[in-house]
Structure formats: C-alpha cells, structure tokens
Amino acid sequence: MNKVQIAIIGAGPAGLSTAIELSNMGYDDIVVFDREDEAGGTPRHCGHLGFGIFEFYRLLSGPDYAKKLTKIAADRNITINLKHTLVDISKDILTFSTTDGLVKYSAKRTVLALGARETPRSARLVSGIRSPNIMTTGALQRFIYLHNTIPFKNPVIVGSEVVSFSALMSSRKAGINIAAIIEEDKELNSFSILKSFSETILQTPVKLGYEISSINGDDKEVKSVTISKDGIDETIECDGVIFSGDFTPESALLQENFKDFNFANNSVFISQAFQTTNKNFFAVGNVLRGALTAFKCFFEGKRLAKFIDDSLKQEKLKPQHVKIEADENIQWYYPSLLDLNYPSKILTNLRVNKKTTGRIIVSVNDIDVYEKQIDAKTYTNIKIPREAYPVSKNDTIKIRLES
C-alpha cells in the first residue's frame, strides 16, 4: 500500500490547479493521477483558441493551455502518475490499474476531478442505423487534434451548445464541411449571434426546432438524416453525425461507491467546501455537473486547495451538512450540501432545463424563505444567494422552479 497525503484523480484543469495551489501553500506530498498517457485533460483536444485569458492573461489554444498547466505542475515537482486508471475506491482505498499491475494508495484526502463526457447517440435513443461515423464532438476532436485524421467530409452536428460551434470550427479547420446544425429547441443553447455567424459567414444552415428523427444509410455508411419540425420531414444528405454537448459527469465509479448519490446532478453531493458526504473525499470541476469552461474548473481547483488545507489543519472539525434538493426543472446545481461550519454568500449555482421566465424558490423544511425572478436560458448561470434565514443541521433545503 502506498501512502500519500493528498491524491488528486484527474490531471485536467481542475485537478492540476488544485495541485498547484496546494503546492504554493507548501504541501509537498501530493500525487496527481490520470488514466491518459498525457496530462492536461480535455483542453488537449480542443485545438481552437479561447483558453488562458483569466488564468495566464494570454490567449492560448487548448493544447497549449494543457501544456502550460502541466509545465507549472512539473516545475513545482508535483508527481503526476499517468496511465493510472482508477478502478475502485471502496473502503477509501484507491486502486489503480497500471501496466505494472494493480496499485493501491491510501490518501488522507482525495480529490475527485474526473471530468465529464458528452451524451452519446445511444443514450438519446435516436432512431436509425448504427455506424462508426456517428460520434460525439470529443471523439471527432481526438481524430483531428491527436491523430491528424478526419473520419468524414460532410456530417451534420446535433446540438447548439458552445461545444457544437467548437465542433463546427474544428471541422472547418480540418477541411470538413458541416451540412447543417440541428437543434431541437426553438433557439440556440448558446449565444444567439452564433446562428447568423454560422449561416452568413460559414454558410452552414442552423435548423432550429428540428428533431432528428432518423439516421439513414446502408451497411454502416451514413447517407442522410431525416429531421422533422411540426410533423413535416426533411432529409439532409450527410456522411456522418456529430452529437455535441449534453455533457454528463464521468461519475459511474462514484455512483457505485457513494451510498448517497445525487441523481439530479448525476454526481456526488458536495458542500461549498467541495467536500462529499465522505469527509476525506472532495470533488471538483466538471464531474460536479457536466462541462463548464476550463477557467471555471481552474479557479474551482484553486478555491478547493484552501478547503483541503482547512480540513487537514482541523482534523477534528466535523462537517455540518444540510442537504439541498432541487426539482426536475433544474439542469444541475452545486453545491448540493450546505456546510454550516463555513460562512457562505452563495447557497448554490444552477442552470435551468429549458428557457424559463419565472421564479426560483428556496424553501427550508417546506417553508418558502427566498425567491428570485429569472429570465433564463439553458446556458445562463444563476447564483442563488445564501440569505439570513436560519438553517440548522437536520433541515432540508429545497429549490424549485415556477414558471
């Protein structure tokens, strides 16, 4: 059994920034683990610009940003164990699969920075053929940025989140012509200016309000997709389908190991100190809620370092967790526990499931204590402040959306 003071699982922006900040604070018994053969996480295969402004005051591409983070960690002599796949965390023992055999670690504190992935076609239950040319943006970006190949020439993109336009830009750069962007909602799930940008500058039609009703082809070759709006079908010829966005936390191992799993977020419950219901385990970054930008994950990691420092310095301090629950209209929310040991200005951060004009209401033991008017889209980040209503340990805080 290997012993380490702080184990960090995941060498992406959240994990690395936690490690770097802890190192800045003087901690030197830290090991970062990653299952890939290179550190840096998802930005490694986001070849476009848009990274680093807030962290490093310069505009970087994803791969350059990943390299920079990795270099800072290396300069601090932080150990990064690559090709370590976490396969078990039961009994607080971290078991990794490595080519040298199974390796076990016990850590005083463990940080779960496991990241997120896109929802694939299967989980969306889309009708049609099966083909290797039906994939997610993540898969496409790895073809382009890590392997220098393209799998198709003329696919459609399903979804209209920021990542969908990232898929569009990556594709254009690689010589792939996007036949259309298809979005089920009546408006984009990202800044509306992107529609006219796509259509006028890139000549890529954006089909809003269309459901993809089937993927057509023969013998594993995609030939077209049928999309429909108000019962009327339309066919778009294409040779591939990119399912983009709808990120979901990489949380299966946590679902199997945490008795109390937050199904609403598809992740573990965490407090404003990023602490889970197991006081030695913390979770940070996109494993909490699906994808936000790298800089959000970076700054969360930085904040987390202070809470880990606190918890190590005050071993005897018991968390005072009050559970926060949310209804099904909330896309995700975090923190999902309120730790009464810490003062807090924010109760939780959340996004709504669909474009909503209405009210967010907070109740304590079913008595409404706070409400906020919102006019929100699916990508609007909403902060719910922690106001001066009394909450004690065995209370239940609930958040609901009324439109």
Added chain:
Amino acid sequence: MKQIDLNSLFSKKTVDFNDNEVFDIAVIGAGVVGCGIFKEFCENGAKTVLVEKANDILEGASKGNSAILHTGFDAPPNSLELDCIKKGYEEYLKIKKKLDLPFLNTKALVVAWSDEQEEKLEAILNKGLNNGVKELEIISNKELALKEPNLSKNAKAAIVVHGESLIDPWSTPLAYVKLGLQAGGKLAFSHEVKDGHFNGEYWEIKTSQKTIKAKTVINAAGLYGDIVDSIKGSKDFKIIPRKGQFIIFDKTAYNLINSIILPVPTKITKGVVITKTAFGNILVGPTAEDQESRTDSVTKKEMLKTLQDKAYDLLPALKGHNITATFAGLRPASDESHYRVMINDEKNWITVGGIRSTGLTSSLGLAKHVYELNDKKYTKPKKAKEPIEIQNITEFQTRDYETSDYGKIICHCECVTQREIQNALKSEIGAGTVGGLKRRTRVTMGRCQGFNCQASVAQICEESKS
C-alpha cells in the same frame, strides 16, 4: 487532413487452400450455428471449409442476442429444438470446463405480473418438468421480494429456473472456430455464396470470389437460409426476419438484480427479458417485430422508449442509471416456428434453418445432430496438445487490466487494454470488421461510446492493417 474510412479499417481475409481442393463439407454461414457445426465436423476429421460472406464471424443474426444459456424449460415439447438445447447446454458445460470459458449461473425467474399470468405458472412449470428440466419451483411474491428486492412490488409470483445461466455470446463461437481451425478446418471469409452446381459427386459453390468444391453442403446461412437453400433446387421454407431491439444500461445498474427476469411468454415471443450481462451491464429486450428486410436493423426511438418504460415499470431502481447502448438484432425466424433441419440425400445437402432465438445454447447440440444426420465416417485427426487461446472479456473472470504488462488502457469505460486489442487483431481468425473487434474486446462499447477512445482504436487498426 487525411480521411480515414472507419468502415474499412480491416483488410479482406485471404484463403489458404487452392482451387482444386475438394472438401468433404462446406458450411455456409459463420453465425453461432455454423461455427458449432464447423467445429464438430473438423474435430471428427471431415475436411471442412466455413464459407461466410462477411469478413468475420457473427455478422448476422448472432451478433445481437441476450447471451443466456437456456435450459429448455419452455421449449416446444418433444421437439428437435428441445433436444438440441439440452444437448447444447451439456456440451457447453464440458467445453467450458476444458477451455475455462466464462459462465455465471444466475438462475432465471419467470415472473407473473397479473393474476391471469399467475394462473399460467403451473402449466409452465409442468411443461418444464415434462421437458426434463427438473430444477424448477414456484415461489410466492414474498419469497420473490427476498430474492429480488429491487423488482416492482406488483409481482404476483414466480418460477425459479435454476439452470438458466449467462455466457459470453461472442467469445464462445469464436472458440468453436478456433477449435475447428486447430483440427484442420479452413475459412473462406468475404466469400458470398451466389450459386452452386452438384455434379453427382461434389458441389461447385460459386461465390463472390473463389468457386469452392465440397462433397456435402451444410446451409447455416441464417437470415439468408431460404435463399441459399434454393440453390439445391427446391424451396422448402421462407425466412421471416424478426427484429429485436435492445437497451443496455450502464454498469452502475449491474447489482440491481440477481437473476434473469423472464416474462410469462405469449404465443409469438418469449417477451421482454431483463438480465445482467456477462460484461457487467443490464440488458433489456428484445422486441419482436416481423419484417421483410434481412438487413434493416435500425432502432426506433418509440420502441426503445417503450422498452425503457417497461424496464422502469418492472425495475423502478433502473431510473437514474444511464443508457449505455441501444441496438437491434434480426432473428432468422421462418414461416413455421420449429427448427428447419433436413437432409437431401440425393443432393448431399443439409439445411439448418429457422434457428430463431435459441441458437447460442443449441448450437453444439445441433452440430452433433447434423453430424449424425450426415452419417459418414471420417478419419479423426490427432488431438491437438496446444490449448487454444480465448481472451476473457467478461466480468466473471480476471480481466487483462487486472494483470500487468498490458501497455496502456485504451478504452476507459470498458477497461480494454492495448494488448487485448492487438491480440484481437492478429492471427487467422483476428477481427475482420469493426463489430468483430468490439465483440472480441468490448472496445468503444461502454458508456461514452467512443468519446474517449474511438480515434485511438481507429489508429491502432490502421497501423495493424498496413
């Protein structure tokens, strides 16, 4: 940027016999039934060739099934199907012991969800007993709740079928082919049978590539069984493909049930099954949709939703678990429900058709039956000393990622190693299609469906091709 064709990552397999070779037996179709027959004849010394239109085994009906080793408790009484299921089950246990193949005796529960269904349990039990399946018992809903605490409380009662078990539906037939090869059998993949001529002594089978000569033809062409059968000059049956759609739930759901949950069957189908899989998931399906097309295996959202809802009804705890995969398979049902196995002595032609949903279990039994039907003696080859190698990809035995020196893990969701992929690509019977690679390794079949590894896998295949 260079385009990579994800549908031709594999080179066409070549044959290693010459044009003059006259085989004793040509088996047409490398589905599970064909693979089993190939093994049986090879091991008995017949010079046998396995002729397949795809570039790998299991590319037709055999690629999508529920991976259950059946006891035959609900098979038609006094039928060939029942005989072959029982013999096949026994043979599997023998071969499993010899080759250390995976097997998990989960038992099955035939659950009655209404009073009407509960009344039928007794008859099902008696049918099972008459079929010679002894280990059967009826349990109350209370006993059921103890065995399966997550199942909906609407269950009325159930029959426990002790023998029903889970196996690996893909490595098993692969093992049969390897055994056949070891005993001297030959393969002709990417050889689509087009026509044939019997000259009184042997068949000349015209294919998309070579013409293959064999004294006896065994038609195990599955979904194309009736078309291939017409080559012998008469049409004795018609294949009516029956589509079955499936949903695979994430591994997080694996422990929600302990047994295979079977419905009380109707006349048309065994109905929707909820079962664990050998690979650590929960499988729900199949639907039963008759259709004309032998190739159309598209999934339909409405159908999948119905399946999903049904699964949530029976096993409410499934809500909150992600769907990992959806797929549809085609069963080669025929215009009559029984197995269509017959010999034409004048033409040296044996038909093995209409094996709709029990082929995985019955294949070895069928193989023995067909061997006896053929009624010819061959000189048995010497028993090979070298054991054949079968990679374990199930959760019942040690996986490669739990050992060492595997290189690195390529597919993180299914923990598939570089070494497993490389092993699956090499040798005469290495993967010849994308599906074939998946079936040998599980690569890209996990919850992310290739988000993480599809590009790496494609690159490994490209490199191994050149």
